[in-house]
Amino acid sequence: MPQISTVVHDTSEAMSIKYNTMVYELRRRGQDVIVMSLGEAYFDIPLLPMDDLPYPEVNHYSHSRGVRELRVKLAEYFSSEYGVSIDVDREILVTAGSKAAIHMTLMSILDPGDEVICFEPAWVSYEQQIRLCYGVPVGVPYDKSLYDCEAYVTPRTRAIIINNPNNPRGEVFDEAALRYLLDVARRRNLWILSDEAYSDFLVDQEFVSFGRVDPAKTHAVVFNSISKNYGVSGWRLGYVIGHASLIDQVLKVNQHLITCPATILSWYVARHFDEILDITKPQIRNVVCKRKQLAAYMDTIGLSYLPGAATFYFFVSIAPSRLTSDEFCTRLLLEDHVSVVPGIGYGASCDRFVRVSVGTATMEDNQYGLRKIKELIDKTS
Amino acid sequence: MPQISTVVHDTSEAMSIKYNTMVYELRRRGQDVIVMSLGEAYFDIPLLPMDDLPYPEVNHYSHSRGVRELRVKLAEYFSSEYGVSIDVDREILVTAGSKAAIHMTLMSILDPGDEVICFEPAWVSYEQQIRLCYGVPVGVPYDKSLYDCEAYVTPRTRAIIINNPNNPRGEVFDEAALRYLLDVARRRNLWILSDEAYSDFLVDQEFVSFGRVDPAKTHAVVFNSISKNYGVSGWRLGYVIGHASLIDQVLKVNQHLITCPATILSWYVARHFDEILDITKPQIRNVVCKRKQLAAYMDTIGLSYLPGAATFYFFVSIAPSRLTSDEFCTRLLLEDHVSVVPGIGYGASCDRFVRVSVGTATMEDNQYGLRKIKELIDKTS
Numbered sequence: 225m226p227q228i229s230t231v232v233h234d235t236s237e238a239m240s241i242k243y244n245t246m247v248y249e250l251r252r253r254g255q256d257v258i259v260m261s262l263g264e265a266y267f268d269i270p271l272l273p274m275d276d277l278p279y280p281e282v283n284h285y286s287h288s289r290g291v292r293e294l295r296v297k298l299a300e301y302f303s304s305e306y307g308v309s310i311d312v313d314r315e316i317l318v319t320a321g322s323k324a325a326i327h328m329t330l331m332s333i334l335d336p337g338d339e340v341i342c343f344e345p346a347w348v349s350y351e352q353q354i355r356l357c358y359g360v361p362v363g364v365p366y367d368k369s370l371y372d373c374e375a376y377v378t379p380r381t382r383a384i385i386i387n388n389p390n391n392p393r394g395e396v397f398d399e400a401a402l403r404y405l406l407d408v409a410r411r412r413n414l415w416i417l418s419d420e421a422y423s424d425f426l427v428d429q430e431f432v433s434f435g436r437v438d439p440a441k442t443h444a445v446v447f448n449s450i451s452k453n454y455g456v457s458g459w460r461l462g463y464v465i466g467h468a469s470l471i472d473q474v475l476k477v478n479q480h481l482i483t484c485p486a487t488i489l490s491w492y493v494a495r496h497f498d499e500i501l502d503i504t505k506p507q508i509r510n511v512v513c514k515r516k517q518l519a520a521y522m523d524t525i526g527l528s529y530l531p532g533a534a535t536f537y538f539f540v541s542i543a544p545s546r547l548t549s550d551e552f553c554t555r556l557l558l559e560d561h562v563s564v565v566p567g568i569g570y571g572a573s574c575d576r577f578v579r580v581s582v583g584t585a586t587m588e589d590n591q592y593g594l595r596k597i598k599e600l601i602d603k604t605s
Numbered sequence: 606m607p608q609i610s611t612v613v614h615d616t617s618e619a620m621s622i623k624y625n626t627m628v629y630e631l632r633r634r635g636q637d638v639i640v641m642s643l644g645e646a647y648f649d650i651p652l653l654p655m656d657d658l659p660y661p662e663v664n665h666y667s668h669s670r671g672v673r674e675l676r677v678k679l680a681e682y683f684s685s686e687y688g689v690s691i692d693v694d695r696e697i698l699v700t701a702g703s704k705a706a707i708h709m710t711l712m713s714i715l716d717p718g719d720e721v722i723c724f725e726p727a728w729v730s731y732e733q734q735i736r737l738c739y740g741v742p743v744g745v746p747y748d749k750s751l752y753d754c755e756a757y758v759t760p761r762t763r764a765i766i767i768n769n770p771n772n773p774r775g776e777v778f779d780e781a782a783l784r785y786l787l788d789v790a791r792r793r794n795l796w797i798l799s800d801e802a803y804s805d806f807l808v809d810q811e812f813v814s815f816g817r818v819d820p821a822k823t824h825a826v827v828f829n830s831i832s833k834n835y836g837v838s839g840w841r842l843g844y845v846i847g848h849a850s851l852i853d854q855v856l857k858v859n860q861h862l863i864t865c866p867a868t869i870l871s872w873y874v875a876r877h878f879d880e881i882l883d884i885t886k887p888q889i890r891n892v893v894c895k896r897k898q899l900a901a902y903m904d905t906i907g908l909s910y911l912p913g914a915a916t917f918y919f920f921v922s923i924a925p926s927r928l929t930s931d932e933f934c935t936r937l938l939l940e941d942h943v944s945v946v947p948g949i950g951y952g953a954s955c956d957r958f959v960r961v962s963v964g965t966a967t968m969e970d971n972q973y974g975l976r977k978i979k980e981l982i983d984k985t986s
Contacts, residue, residue: 226796232713238860284839320701327862332613349861382608415607458665458868479619480730481708486867487839
């Protein structure tokens with residue numbers, strides 16, 4: 225067999241996808257599974273009319289920055305909701321998911337050997353995406369403060385990547401934290417890549433986009449996801465907002481890798497933008513409230529988790545267990561038919577945790593799953 | 606401003622997309638343009654029912670190899686049409702366009718400095734995709750024979766990439782050519798990446814997939830596109846077929862870059878597979894016949910082009926003109942409002958050509974555009 229590249233050979237599977245694939249395969253064999261491993265929340269969304277979209281345009285390639293009508297809608301939303309102003313023709317690019325947008329941005333800023341700082345627990349693909357660009361991920365352990373991060377900056381550091389609100393922790397950075405990061409970025413000449421895919425998954429808390437603290441976008445690069453905030457994760461629509469000179473670079477990469485996201489779905493979201501939000505916003509609030517109730521439930525059964533109140537994720541401690549987080553999750557899935565994601569997928573400092581997603585199962589099933597986690601910790605301590 | 610990566614800074618725009626973007630922008634200013642630059646054919650396709658798809662599954666992530674029902678359909682098609690047998694669970698991965706599939710495969714096989722041989726005129730993104738993987742594209746000039754290619758193999762060569770049928774030439778490789786390539790691949794331990802996106806755009810000619818000459822897939826990696834053969838280029842659905850051990854590597858990259866293509870569109874194509882083919886196949890035949898008529902027309906007005914009979918492209922010689930192909934195309938667009946793509950986008954040996962796509966304009970407009978090309982050659986000779 226001819227060669228496999230070293231970098232891909234050494235790439236590990238996304239831990240979350242590895243477990244979700246195991247779930248698909250168990251289910252195909254007829255096994256019921258309580259799924260608390262998915263990176264999505266299930267909303268009840270009707271299929272709105274498709275026949276008022278511009279045919280045959282919806283079948284063809286769109287502009288490589290994305291369907292302009294959708295960019296206009298997204299820019300209006302960023303302006304009214306987050307106070308961030310965007311030039312729709314220069315400062316935004318829509319592509320096949322925010323995951324692709326982040327990867328193409330990393331490609332656009334990293335030379336081989338350059339470093340990117342991530343805060344652990346860090347979303348599963350940052351580290352691997354950085355490595356796939358021949359960059360070096362530098363993890364800040366979960367028990368360090370954000371304000372410690374400058375100690376990790378070296379002459380090779382090019383960017384700091386944050387996930388705000390954070391998957392899997394559920395934490396939201398306040399404006400002071402963002403201003404501190406901008407200050408570091410200015411002094412050390414870094415990009416701040418701010419992945420804001422869960423920007424609407426908050427209640428009783430204000431969300432501050434990094435775009436608001438750096439309106440000129442000289443350091444801010446903001447990612448967001450239509451897939452997440454609109455409950456259509458499988459539609460693969462995400463976007464990047466940044467300085468025109470950076471977006472021009474990402475545009476070239478997008479032309480050679482993807483061309484554009486699905487035109488028909490882009491048009492659908494553009495045309496039904498407000499209607500979809502009216503349908504999903506109350507459901508987003510519900511899932512964040514459900515999270516709050518499950519936090520209280522964990523307190524009663526003696527499970528601990530990292531602080532945070534946004535998203536539909538928890539980063540739950542399994543500390544007393546002797547098992548690695550991967551062993552723990554495999555056993556939980558195969559014995560108890562409950563799927564969660566090993567903490568080790570979120571950074572080297574995180575093997576004493578598992579990620580629990582409460583976005584898809586019922587309250588009762590989530591409680592059952594949490595009890596099973598507690599029991600497995602107790603059994604293996 | 607923080608750093609832009611060297612590799613992306615040095616990446617050029619896809620020439621075809623550069624011109625199509627100029628077209629979008631001229632049209633927005635109210636200018637009529639005869640478009641002979643698009644990488645797609647326009648078919649008349651009704652929107653089939655969406656309400657029989659499995660809700661809410663269509664809104665969520667699918668398996669990272671793609672919706673299984675779609676893989677089954679594609680495998681059946683490859684078996685019945687091309688005599689290629691595929692293990693749907695191990696040997697095929699569907700992602701957001703064949704462009705992404707090719708890039709992720711290049712990532713999966715290339716170490717920095719490794720070489721890939723391309724035949725010029727080579728599709729616009731091969732060279733840039735190889736460079737974006739820190740590989741080295743090695744172009745075989747357009748006037749060399751396929752059978753000369755072994756002279757370009759070095760100890761760093763990892764793959765030969767072919768586009769069969771060829772965009773922009775319209776050429777189809779016969780079985781002898783494919784067997785020769787397989788022989789080179791075996792002796793020199795190379796992958797043969799066979800991009801077969803236009804596999805159905807032939808009449809009076811048999812198409813031989815590279816998968817048929819290498820059924821064990823020890824060297825063959827085949828790419829194909831639902832977008833092209835089904836007239837929905839903007840839906841971004843393409844796939845890669847190869848040995849399970851290679852697809853397992855591409856799977857990891859897909860998990861970190863894209864996750865999966867649009868689930869709802871995957872289901873739509875899976876459910877309506879045969880119906881869509883019934884609608885598009887006659888239209889594919891028509892566009893290839895239109896190409897034949899336009900070939901005869903070029904002969905009458907004295908335009909020459911590289912031999913080939915498939916697809917809806919021509920690689921037309923502008924040889925006597927003093928202009929570079931980029932200058933030629935810009936002038937043709939701005940003065941005559943006819944868009945075609947500069948040959949230089951297809952390889953260093955190709956600056957005496959332009960790519961003409963006859964898939965979208967009417968017969969009359971295509972003839973007008975070809976006359977304008979002839980006139981501009983005459984004016985600038």
